[in-house]
Amino acid sequence: MESKILKPILAVYVGLFILFLYGPFIVLSILSFQQGPEGGPQFPIIEWSTYWYQHLFGLTPPSRIAPLPVGEALVRSLTLAFMTMVTATVLGVMAAQAFRKRFRGAGVVFYLIVLGMMVPGVLTGLGTSLLANNVVGIERHWWSTAFLAHVVYTFPFAFLVMLAILNRFDGSVEEASWSLGVSPITTFRKVTFPLIFPGVLSAMLFAFTLSFDEFPRTLFASGRDQTLPLAIYGTFSVEIHPNIFAFGVMTTLFSFALLAVYGILMGLSVRRAKKMAMQEDIA
Amino acid sequence: MSAAIGKRQKATTFQLLAPGVVWMILFLVAPIMMIVYVSFWTQTTFAINSTLTLDSWRNFFASEAYVGALWTTIRLWLIVLTLTFLIGYPAALYVGLLVKSKTVATVLLVLCVIPFWTSFLIRVLAWRPMLGKEGAINIILQKVGLIDTPIEVLLFSELSVIIGMTQIYVVFMVGPIAFMLGRIDRNIIEAARDLGAGFGRIFWKIIFPLSLPGVVVGAIFVSVMVLGEFATSGALSGRKVNLLGNIIVTQVGSLKWAMASVVGVILTILLGIVVAGFLRIVDLKREI
Numbered sequence: 418m419e420s421k422i423l424k425p426i427l428a429v430y431v432g433l434f435i436l437f438l439y440g441p442f443i444v445l446s447i448l449s450f451q452q453g454p455e456g457g458p459q460f461p462i463i464e465w466s467t468y469w470y471q472h473l474f475g476l477t478p479p480s481r482i483a484p485l486p487v488g489e490a491l492v493r494s495l496t497l498a499f500m501t502m503v504t505a506t507v508l509g510v511m512a513a514q515a516f517r518k519r520f521r522g523a524g525v526v527f528y529l530i531v532l533g534m535m536v537p538g539v540l541t542g543l544g545t546s547l548l549a550n551n552v553v554g555i556e557r558h559w560w561s562t563a564f565l566a567h568v569v570y571t572f573p574f575a576f577l578v579m580l581a582i583l584n585r586f587d588g589s590v591e592e593a594s595w596s597l598g599v600s601p602i603t604t605f606r607k608v609t610f611p612l613i614f615p616g617v618l619s620a621m622l623f624a625f626t627l628s629f630d631e632f633p634r635t636l637f638a639s640g641r642d643q644t645l646p647l648a649i650y651g652t653f654s655v656e657i658h659p660n661i662f663a664f665g666v667m668t669t670l671f672s673f674a675l676l677a678v679y680g681i682l683m684g685l686s687v688r689r690a691k692k693m694a695m696q697e698d699i700a
Numbered sequence: 701m702s703a704a705i706g707k708r709q710k711a712t713t714f715q716l717l718a719p720g721v722v723w724m725i726l727f728l729v730a731p732i733m734m735i736v737y738v739s740f741w742t743q744t745t746f747a748i749n750s751t752l753t754l755d756s757w758r759n760f761f762a763s764e765a766y767v768g769a770l771w772t773t774i775r776l777w778l779i780v781l782t783l784t785f786l787i788g789y790p791a792a793l794y795v796g797l798l799v800k801s802k803t804v805a806t807v808l809l810v811l812c813v814i815p816f817w818t819s820f821l822i823r824v825l826a827w828r829p830m831l832g833k834e835g836a837i838n839i840i841l842q843k844v845g846l847i848d849t850p851i852e853v854l855l856f857s858e859l860s861v862i863i864g865m866t867q868i869y870v871v872f873m874v875g876p877i878a879f880m881l882g883r884i885d886r887n888i889i890e891a892a893r894d895l896g897a898g899f900g901r902i903f904w905k906i907i908f909p910l911s912l913p914g915v916v917v918g919a920i921f922v923s924v925m926v927l928g929e930f931a932t933s934g935a936l937s938g939r940k941v942n943l944l945g946n947i948i949v950t951q952v953g954s955l956k957w958a959m960a961s962v963v964g965v966i967l968t969i970l971l972g973i974v975v976a977g978f979l980r981i982v983d984l985k986r987e988i
Contacts, residue, residue: 427790435808435812509720530724532729536728543948543961543964544732547961569727630819665822672818
């Protein structure tokens, strides 16, 4: 009875909630088409233009507004995200694989790994830079200290994703393979891995995107060469221009593209699994 | 024979775990220990040495600005936590429980989760053109005729930090709650309804208690992230709101490693108390 009134009210509420989530970004996207170079980062739109997108790619004549220093930062961020993705996923798959067997101290190890995603970046970042700066005495770089901190952060995500997948995994197919005399490593490659592949894909997506956007750890743990989030943060302190809005639209589109690639690969692997299951049925 | 297999299995488990565990000990536990250790080091103007002292700790508690940052952090955390819960719960209730169609529920959930994959700093920045004096909200309110002069406290104030953080972190509350609500056996609710219970009663006696683990997980996520914040508070308050995280950043910026470490330790203790407190409400291990 009450839920008959409640449901439409909540439906409207959820609509407003989603507007709250996306509103700022929508406004930012609109303002990224502001006229340039005179147009400021606010309404009204003087004239619609793609000036700030051209500005971003260095296609506009020089003006008093300096181009965003994103070129090299982008390459660094992509490299770092890729390194982090590979390392975190490998560590995550290995650790989750170990958790399929009961062992002493499992609880402690579990919390030790999960701690990596729970400790705020400002603390891991500070600790890592203290260690590098004052104890080991090495210079901090995005590819060394920041990389270590990024893996600490993303490895738990990969681990939890893999744990969820392996919990639902039927071990009898592996046993069948072993009993046929196939070595454990070949079994993992030929039997286990294809079955857990969707999980691996999710773990990779988590690790890549989290590392690509990572900011607090990188701020402390990387040296003078900036990654993309650091370059964005640098613009916060100065007067902002619509070029940073155009940049925001581009990075968000990039995130969406990654999600789309993930979705397609996921769909393909699910379809392949279905096809294999059907072949088995026929046989 | 079986002992040999058991031994080999142990060795495999060890090999699989060793790299990850070593990584976490060296690059997570050691750095945190380091923060505790360095907080007792001696700070000179431009350098730091490992002579142990309590000076930095004394300086922290003697400084009104630092202790003030501690209270600001706690106050903002409580406000944002409450807001994310109050705003997030009804949305999670609809998405996780009330929507009948599976497709609609999935679409809504995906819409709620997508912001998680986009750049955090861009989400912070996106509030600038919304809240400014000539921002979207002021323009809309003026057009509608609700206000004559633009509201200035919307940007570069504590309010803007609260609005920004709530929007950024509310999805971490919605996700876990919607997940727990989705797992509720609909037959229990049917049964209660058949026995004549009204929605209010069903909600408080069945739905809310069963969703509590989700609330706790969401609250832990939000708390950990808000307590460790410095970017949102810095960028949306025009450096007026100083959280513990902001103090750490400025101290490191001026090479005051010892003071940064003191603040780091205080933040760690605060986090420990908060997370332990939440875990006392619900035994998460039993729930999952």
